[in-house]
Amino acid sequence: MIDFPDPENADETGLVAVGGDLEVETLISAYTKGIFPWPHPGYPLLWFSPKERGIIKFENLHISTSLKKFLKKTDYKITFNKAFAEVMEGCASVPRPGQNGTWVTREMKKAYLKFHQKGYAHSVECWDEKDLVGGLYGVWVGGAFVGESMFFKKDNASKMCLVSLIEFLRSQGHQWMDVQMVTSVVERLGGEYVSQKKFLKMWELTLKKLSFESLKFPSI
Structure with missing residues (x-):
């Protein structure tokens, strides 16, 4: 499970974290912080909290x-x-x-x-x-x-x-x-x-x- 950083520290694209897994505990940890996974072909698993x-x-x-x-x-x-x-x-x-x-x-x-x-x-x-x-x-x-x-x-x-x-x-x-x-x-x-x-x-x-x-x- 990823210990997600503060979503306000996301870069200009909204990217918060890279990698990790999609286990239940990881998803709960992400969503409770306002973060969600958004897979992109050819990249590791990406997690986002957009600026808008x-x-x-x-x-x-x-x-x-x-x-x-x-x-x-x-x-x-x-x-x-x-x-x-x-x-x-x-x-x-x-x-x-x-x-x-x-x-x-x-x-x-x-x-x-x-x-x-x-x-x-x-x-x-x-x-x-x-x-x-x-x-x-x-x-x-x-x-x-x-x-x-x-x-x-x-x-x-x-x-x-x-x-x-x-x-x-x-x-x-x-x-x-x-x-x-x-x-x-x-x-x-x-x-x-x-x-x-x-x-x-x-x-x-x-x-x-x-x-x-x-x-x-x-x-x-």
Whole structure:
């Protein structure tokens, strides 16, 4: 397990540490400090805490008129933690603009499946009858949720997953979540960047206020 340095000492790219492993204890140590792994082909395992961090404050959640209409009429169904491995596969297989390959590597999938089995990593699935058409996964450590990646095979499926997750977290008294980076989808839903200093302060306050045991995901 890595004894991670202060994330505020990250370099200009947000790099905090190099090497180590993806064991459960290592991941817990990283996430509780606001650090996450981001594999890059041809490099040892890299750990980051970016100078700007993507978040969604739930009070700023924006659901467009068209998305509201879709959510009202759709027959898609949402589940939690029913197909974690399949969601990771979906995230790994979707082409990303400007990226060669995927950072959701075989090692990441293996490690996060174990993390899921230990109760720290979670998935949200969107189903069109028996077909998985979208999903997201993330990490719940110490009282805060970190969104890792999401995918969709049909329009609005990943948005429906994210909105459902936010609605659930908000119902449990949570006010925000970490999304690491603000994609176009996340931005349209109200995502924003904050400074690393502000993020780490929010993270610290959240971890002091809440605990892992304070959240039980729906069994639907």
